[in-house]
């Protein structure tokens with residue numbers, strides 16, 4: 108194989124798909140199943156994939172989904188990096204490095220997405236390429252006997268109905284479209300992504316029921332909330348009911364609608380354990396219940412973010428407090444980002460451009476990417492020795508301006 112790995116990478120074609128899929132899924136220790144063994148699924152963008160072939164066999168895979176990411180105060184196009192694998196026979200030869208560099212270089216040269224994002228299978232893989240965890244998630248779990256909504260919780264005057272998949276599919280996307288714009292880390296879902304999300308193959312249910320759906324409707328007749336969940340029946344040795352409710356998603360346009368949906372979810376008979384999967388650690392349900400310790404779970408990294416073009420990315424978001432600083436960025440993978448930038452931001456927008464002025468802050472692209480969605484404080488990163496303050500007070504100012512009132516959260520794994 109040639110030394111110049113990058114030049115051997117090429118997009119997969121539709122004819123390549125079956126072998127490409129086998130190689131990709133196989134590297135994750137799984138066997139492909141489902142309807143897309145021979146033809147790519149609708150969400151696939153093969154022209155944005157990169158593969159490596161050695162003597163006719165697929166030995167590396169990668170892909171990019173064209174997504175739209177909510178950032179503080181705005182939405183930006185985002186390259187969703189996915190399908191990243193290298194065959195065990197070809198590991199530790201720099202294939203991943205070649206893929207990462209080529210993806211980022213092409214995104215920059217084509218002036219496509221200013222931001223890339225991914226879900227990391229293992230923590231140590233992507234930091235060296237400038238990616239950093241920018242959202243967190245947890246699986247909130249609790250026992251129903253301890254889960255009561257706070258007395259006086261406003262449940263509004265709307266209604267909650269159990270509906271079938273068709274009614275849910277007709278109503279949920281519009282509601283999601285209106286709420287996802289306010290939560291940094293949320294991704295837009297077009298029909299292809301909704302179809303993928305709502306697939307419900309029996310072999311993936313692990314003993315649970317098919318997915319069930321709730322819709323909340325306001326007095327005006329408009330759908331103002333939705334929930335998707337499953338039940339897993341269970342009984343104790345002494346014959347007591349011990350079912351588990353697994354909540355996959357609850358979204359609502361108002362707090363009363365959100366509380367009303369949870370009121371119904373927490374009232375399902377025979378359930379003793381409730382799980383909210385992929386939850387934001389800051390989910391409002393934790394503050395809606397009387398016992399703040401009743402619904403807890405371990406927190407882990409979720410969506411990772413990487414600024415492809417520092418200037419375009421920083422100018423795209425908004426800043427809750429005014430900021431006018433010079434930041435010096437270190438970025439060995441994307442040299443076009445390295446150097447000094449003047450960032451001027453305020454609640455209505457931002458500007459970022461080259462400057463020769465002395466820096467107020469010095470930081471790496473990983474740290475800037477971690478802070479981008481407002482979920483990781485630059486002050487915390489400074490405390491970890493990862494941000495250098497040159498001008499006294501610059502970290503406090505930047506940490507405040509890079510924050511955001513809504514905790515970033517991404518429920519969409521890809």
Ligand SMILES: CC(=O)SCCNC(=O)CCNC(=O)[C@H](O)C(C)(C)COP(=O)(O)OP(=O)(O)OC[C@H]1O[C@@H](n2cnc3c(N)ncnc32)[C@H](O)[C@@H]1OP(=O)(O)O
Pocket residue numbers: 134135188189190191192193194197198199200201202203204205225226227228229231232
């Ligand atoms: C967004 C997604 O798709 S996440 C999914 C990622 N894929 C998987 O988890 C599938 C299984 N794993 C794999 O296919 C491969 O091991 C990969 C893709 C993670 C790594 O591929 P490789 O071609 O071996 O990586 P490459 O040789 O370019 O390594 C780059 C550097 O990262 C390091 N590295 C690679 N993988 C890991 C890891 N899992 N943990 C720690 N370090 C790692 C390498 O040691 C190397 O560092 P070095 O240059 O200092 O030696």
